[in-house]
Amino acid sequence: MSRVFGIELCRSGALPAGIATAVIGVAGLYVLALTGQTSLWDQQWNLLAVFQRIMLVVLWPLALAAGAWQAGRDRRCRMQELLGTTPAPVRRRLRPAAAATALCLAAGYLLVLAAGAPKVATAAGYPGSGWPAVTGVGALALVAAGVVGLGLGRLLPYAYTPAVLGAGGLAGLLAAIEATKLGDTTKPGVALLLPFFTSTISEFQAIGGAVSAGQAWWFGGVTAGGLVLFLARNRLVRLLAVVPPALGLALAAPMLTATAFPVDPAATAEVCTTGSEPQVCVTAAHSRNLPALVVPARDALRLLAGLPDAPDSVHEAVPGPDRTQPASEAWLDSDNLDQAGNTAELTARILAGAGTPLCVRDESSDYLEVLRARAVTAAWLYGSHPAPGVTVSAAEQALRDTMWKALVALPADEQARRVAAVRAAGLTCGDQAAALGIGAGR
Structure with a gap:
């Protein structure tokens, strides 16, 4: 046979x-x-x-x-x-x-x-x-x-x-x-x-x-x-x-x-750093990205420290409709981990929305306005405009430049208040563009 x-x-x-x-x-x-x-x-x-x-x-x-x-x-x-x-x-x-x-x-x-x-x-x-x-x-x-x-x-x-x-x-x-x-x-x-x-x-x-x-x-x-x-x-x-x-x-x-x-559940379980330094966590599914995230995450925490109730740890945000972000944490959407090899850009991505993930969908009418508010917030926290890694069209960049100039023209305490408001809105998936109060129709 x-x-x-x-x-x-x-x-x-x-x-x-x-x-x-x-x-x-x-x-x-x-x-x-x-x-x-x-x-x-x-x-x-x-x-x-x-x-x-x-x-x-x-x-x-x-x-x-x-x-x-x-x-x-x-x-x-x-x-x-x-x-x-x-x-x-x-x-x-x-x-x-x-x-x-x-x-x-x-x-x-x-x-x-x-x-x-x-x-x-x-x-x-x-x-x-x-x-x-x-x-x-x-x-x-x-x-x-x-x-x-x-x-x-x-x-x-x-x-x-x-x-x-x-x-x-x-x-x-x-x-x-x-x-x-x-x-x-x-x-x-x-x-x-x-x-x-x-x-x-x-x-x-x-x-x-x-x-x-x-x-x-x-x-x-x-x-x-x-x-x-x-x-x-x-x-x-x-x-x-x-x-x-x-x-x-x-x-x-x-x-x-x-x-x-x-x-x-095993894929979404957190893997975190240990020791006395600020904690940085990713999901088990992205555990290979943890070493590359540590430095930019801690840089972002240092830049966020001036805000009221500043976060003291950074966590990867697992996609899903029912996620609640504690005020003591800065969150980073999973798709941003693709930039783990670029320290400055990853820091800026954590700072977008003052350490909160993007909640609106791209088909939403206010999607672009929220993106602009988050980008300007990241630039303010980072200390330079535009923040590292931001690449948009010339027309879009002109709009963001206008928003940036309007923000930095305000008194320093008002600038800080608005950036803190962006973070507060992000923690509850609120309107971050309205919280910043600068942009088209605002």
Whole structure:
């Protein structure tokens, strides 16, 4: 049997299908390096596993077509009648093809993970939880596509079957994305029956264990159904191919109603400096950034010390609608940690809003006014205008220059009062532009 399996690997289309999966998957990872977007997957193992699943929108139809191509081999070689005269059962003859296809597709998928592993290992501070299950389900979903392709290719042994399945599979998945994109992203529902995720996650999220278990039941059922379709000889048995997917769906459905992307408490847990110096804290997900944050954070605390009830520690602000900032803390939004290599710019970013995070969304009508108030506040605390790292258009800079001149023209105690008001507004997610009282219409 092992000899037959080895021949199948060498002479069938299974190995090229696995190689194509690996090549396309690795290219999908690293093509983002051309635009500097590898942070979509290289910051955590969870992100890599989820991004790899997203690429199944292309790899899944490819596996479907590869399976159909493999199933049509006997017809292309005009060997159907000859093989039909052999005494060996059909199942025994077809099993090596199914095993080779499944093995090569799964190996190709895992090679994509291996290609991204070195970059993740050097960048991730916290590995994340649940990613092995996410990867395993992704490999199973790809195997399911290959096996279903085998079954459909044997059922419809025509030259155009692989092309139709590949194109139709891609079109179907794209249509499914459009049909499900308006749903609740935290509870995607039927979208979880797709082989890929329709959205990325943050480094503070995980994939629910119940979701991975439910998807495993579903894709396991699809794989079993494809095997029945491929190995069966008569039409009656082939009709039974719908039973395993139906059973898998019944077992999966209760699990897929859970929150798909829950917050991972271990990722949001704080990692802090120790000792007598002012405390600086980041989340476990960004623990690698802590050493680079210490100096600019303590510089920012020194500059904030002149305000009433000045903060005495700096903390990374975890994204979320229900965050309450204590007056004794200065907060820094997570996305600012990308500037951890530039001390002056990171200090200025902590000083924006006098040590408070940005609360308004970019679609808000007062978004630009709040940004200007925060930038002018940072410049006042830093002692120079514009503050380090600020790069805006000439027209926008002119507006900020006007606000700066209006602020510094006020008496010194009034300047300090307004900057303190900006911080007070930021602590409660109030209107920081109104608190500064300088700008368009103010």
